[in-house]
Amino acid sequence: MLEGRVAIVTGAARGLGREFVRVLAAAGAHVAAADLHDCAETAALAGANAVADKADVADMESLRTMVARTVERFGRIDILVNNAALYGTLKGGRFDAIAEAAWDDAMRVNVKGIWQGCKAVVPEMRKLGGGSIINMASLAALYGTPFALHYTVSKAAVIGLTRGLARELGRDNIRVNCIAPSAVLTEGTREFFGEKHERALQVIAAGQAIQRNLQPKDVAGAVLWLASDQSAFVTGQTIAVDGGTVML
Numbered sequence: 001m002l003e004g005r006v007a008i009v010t011g012a013a014r015g016l017g018r019e020f021v022r023v024l025a026a027a028g029a030h031v032a033a034a035d036l037h038d039c040a041e042t043a044a045l046a047g048a049n050a051v052a053d054k055a056d057v058a059d060m061e062s063l064r065t066m067v068a069r070t071v072e073r074f075g076r077i078d079i080l081v082n083n084a085a086l087y088g089t090l091k092g093g094r095f096d097a098i099a100e101a102a103w104d105d106a107m108r109v110n111v112k113g114i115w116q117g118c119k120a121v122v123p124e125m126r127k128l129g130g131g132s133i134i135n136m137a138s139l140a141a142l143y144g145t146p147f148a149l150h151y152t153v154s155k156a157a158v159i160g161l162t163r164g165l166a167r168e169l170g171r172d173n174i175r176v177n178c179i180a181p182s183a184v185l186t187e188g189t190r191e192f193f194g195e196k197h198e199r200a201l202q203v204i205a206a207g208q209a210i211q212r213n214l215q216p217k218d219v220a221g222a223v224l225w226l227a228s229d230q231s232a233f234v235t236g237q238t239i240a241v242d243g244g245t246v247m248l
Contacts, residue, residue, distance in 0.1 A: 001228050003028035006074040008067070010057055010117060011084030013037040016136070016181075018045065019216035020081050020223050025049035027224055029079065032070045036084075057084045057113030063120040077124040079227045082114040082135045087151065095149040103150045110154035111161070118165060122174065130173035134226045135162050137238060139182040142246045155180070159238050166236030175235040177226050181219045182208070182242035209244025 007024045011017040012033035018041075021033045025046040032053045033039040039052035051073065055066035070077055086109045091102060114135050125131030140148060141156035158178055166176040183201065201213050219241050225231050226239075240246055 001027040005029040005078040006076050007079035008032045009081040010034050012039050012042050016216050017083045018042045019220045021050050022046045023220040023224050030074045058108050060116050067120045077121050078131050080121045080133045082117045085110045092148040098150050106150040106154045111157045125174050126172050132227050133176045135178040137178045137180040139180050139242045142180055163236045177237045179222050180238050180240045182214050
């Protein structure tokens with residue numbers, strides 16, 4: 001499905017990012033698995049089509065260097081999955097109790113990081129005459145999740161960024177979409193909810209039409225579709241992968 005294509009996945013050291021690398025590589029793409037943390041295990045699990053790399057999405061020079069390495073290795077970039085985000089390490093609570101530094105960190109990584117990821121890859125996609133950018137939003141932005149306002153607002157900004165950029169880049173045949181999953185069974189979700197983890201997952205599942213918790217593979221299918229030519233006329237969209245919590 002993706003033979004001859006080259007993808008970058010940020011936030012690929014674990015969780016959703018690791019699953020995205022695995023699925024894209026299995027579909028035939030060459031994949032650069034990038035993260036602040038070591039992605040060697042991710043690349044090894046994904047097989048010969050994946051390589052580990054390092055990048056800080058909040059640092060534009062770090063991203064440009066990683067993109068240059070990817071082009072040097074594989075000759076092109078067709079797909080970007082903007083997955084890196086602060087989530088598990090964010091401390092929730094009442095909106096007026098959120099520390100200013102935590103708010104700024106969420107915006108710097110979750111919003112600025114995606115903007116910079118797009119800036120880094122779009123010149124290479126323009127050279128090819130097209131590409132697919134997939135931004136990770138969250139059900140939090142669609143549902144209006146309380147007691148995590150910094151995270152909720154940052155993911156709402158991702159949706160706005162996706163829509164505006166889709167209109168800007170349509171003339172370049174670069175598609176920009178985003179995925180809004182509910183809480184996925186990953187390390188980050190466990191860290192985010194802490195001791196309330198099990199109860200939170202029960203409540204989330206109870207509010208869905210499909211009453212089970214979301215697995216990384218459930219989200220990876222949407223990423224694979226958006227990365228492929230099967231979605232060639234789809235841009236500016238937010239796809240909720242949430243078991244039917246919200247129905248757009």
